[in-house]
Amino acid sequence: MIPSAKAIQNRLRMRQLALIAALSEMRSLRKVAEHMHLSQPAATKMLHEIEETLGVTLFERLPRGMQPTTYGESVIRYAQMLLSDLDNLRKDLVAQEEGGVGEIRVGSIMAPAPGLLMRAIVDLKERFPHLKISIHMDTSDVLAQMLEQGRLDIVLGRIPSPEHSGLNFEVLDNESLSVIAGNQHPLSRTRRVALADLASMTWILQPPTSPMRQLMERAFQDAGMSTPAQLVETASILATTTLLQETDMVAVVPTSIARHYAVAGMICILPVRLKFQLEPYGIITRKERFPAPAVKLFQETLRRLSLPDRMRPLKNARTG
Secondary structure, three states: OOOOHHHHHHHOOHHHHHHHHHHHHHOOHHHHHHHOOOOHHHHHHHHHHHHHHHOOOOEEEEOOEEEEOHHHHHHHHHHHHHHHHHHHHHHHHHHHHOOOOOEEEEEEOOOOHHHHHHHHHHHHHHHOOOOEEEEEEOOHHHHHHHHHOOOOOEEEEOOOOOOOOOEEEEEEEOOOEEEEEOOOOOOOOOOOEOHHHHOOOOEEEOOOOOHHHHHHHHHHHHOOOOOOOOEEEOOOHHHHHHHHHHOOOEEEEEHHHHHHHHHOOOOEEOOEOOOOOOOOEEEEEEOOOOOOHHHHHHHHHHHHHHOOHHHOOOOOOOOO
16 A cells, blocks of 8 residues: 555655665666665665655666666656755755846747747846856757756747646747758759658658657658658757758758748748648646746746737836
């Protein structure tokens, strides 16, 4: 029988959660013991104690290491989140001690990067110069996992699948896609291009687990194509634009990104009509978590700046 929440609360210790988190990465009690400066018998005893506290087996003892059980995966996830929250608490306290308002770790997909995300950062830094902001750019599936693990505080993206039930999602905007190429591409001056015309070319696509890649797989199938045989997989816009400038490859990116680099004269947008479009993106946060002040500030700023111009409050408006 799994004990009551109060019984677990009375017996569970932070040191035990640290052991679980370390064991999930190292999969070896010997390595974890060395990492935590414990003897191996002490580490083994600590694992037994937490399993007795929770009333379940967390790891299977295999000849070549430790394998988490289904129960173990759940406890690992919560251990990582709790340890991450504790680290965030310390960072907030240090920032306040230094006169700041805290630190925020933001994850974002490509689409809002040149517009909404940058405007929000500029706005916040003007009002709170000491606010520490770190940005991690990746695909929605990777960002959602990092958020669940406590490695990010907030994400601008989309929830990639229903299995992420522990996340809140607030729609901000739609995201259209464009096919792009280098300015030297043979089709750069063509007035109309079908997706099938690009079947034999080398494509730059995001990894298979990303929503954008899955949508493109549908688009290829709808056009009577298979996935291009000549393929480069990357979520890096820097790698994408560099390859396009040096080769005749083609890629698909959010239209906002395509326009940004086209205006800069770095790439061209090919006149390809894509039948399918991605789901709207928005603000993703973890459920059952009280947001830190810095996270609330970021959320409020995103909401305000994502409004149509006619609905935004005037920055220097006078009242009375």
